[in-house]
Amino acid sequence: MTRPVCVLVGAPGSGKSTVGQVLAEALGVSFRDTDADIERLAGKPIPEIFIDEGEAHFRALERAAVAAALASHTGVLALGGGAVLAEENRAALIGHPVVHLSVELPDAVRRVGLGAGRPLLAINPRATLKHLMDQRRPLYAEVATATVVTDGRTPEEIAAEITALLTA
Ligand SMILES: Nc1ncnc2c1ncn2[C@@H]1O[C@H](COP(=O)(O)OP(=O)(O)OP(=O)(O)O)[C@@H](O)[C@H]1O
Ligand SMILES: O=C(O)C1=C[C@@H](O)[C@@H](O)[C@H](O)C1
Numbered sequence: 001m002t003r004p005v006c007v008l009v010g011a012p013g014s015g016k017s018t019v020g021q022v023l024a025e026a027l028g029v030s031f032r033d034t035d036a037d038i039e040r041l042a043g044k045p046i047p048e049i050f051i052d053e054g055e056a057h058f059r060a061l062e063r064a065a066v067a068a069a070l071a072s073h074t075g076v077l078a079l080g081g082g083a084v085l086a087e088e089n090r091a092a093l094i095g096h097p098v099v100h101l102s103v104e105l106p107d108a109v110r111r112v113g114l115g116a117g118r119p120l121l122a123i124n125p126r127a128t129l130k131h132l133m134d135q136r137r138p139l140y141a142e143v144a145t146a147t148v149v150t151d152g153r154t155p156e157e158i159a160a161e162i163t164a165l166l167t168a
């Protein structure tokens with residue numbers, strides 16, 4: 001069974017896509033992001049999938065993308081911010097090295113800005129982000145084998161801490 005060297009989970013704006021690329025480069029492995037996989041397979045950006053087919057359809061695509069990536073990717077894998085909502089995805093993560101990139105509301109709000117490209121944050125990003133983060137915090141904790149604080153730190157500092165964790 002192949003397995004990713006590291007799976008990143010966390011709230012929108014926690015930096016999964018950004019830190020994941022830096023980490024993959026530092027480790028000399030490839031980077032994969034299930035959000036990008038879904039967009040490639042669907043042939044359109046995530047906001048358009050939400051508009052055309054709805055969130056339930058997006059979540060079905062996401063479950064398939066998570067299963068496929070966990071089964072085949074050997075580098076760093078970033079999951080979408082809401083992937084942990086599905087019990088199927090949480091079960092699939094058991095036995096994998098899963099790092100939760102934790103972020104508190106002020107930094108998350110600063111990073112996602114007006115929520116461009118994030119359909120769930122299109123209206124009232126701060127309040128929606130707070131709700132999503134409160135709902136998901138226990139789910140990120142459930143799947144994580146390690147948690148790394150990202151607030152006030154650069155992607156390079158965060159990637160260095162994860163590298164140390166993985167090689168410890
Ligand atoms: N540690 C950091 N410090 C400052 N800015 C950051 C940090 N990590 C990410 N960012 C910035 O925050 C924004 C969101 O980051 P990113 O897209 O990597 O988050 P994400 O966790 O992948 O979000 P999503 O769940 O929506 O895919 C980007 O503009 C990125 O440059
Ligand atoms: O937090 C979420 O539910 C999402 C986060 C993004 O990574 C994308 O997967 C999508 O915009 C949904």
Ligand SMILES: [Mg+2]
Pocket residue numbers: 016017018033035078080
């Ligand atoms: Mg991302």
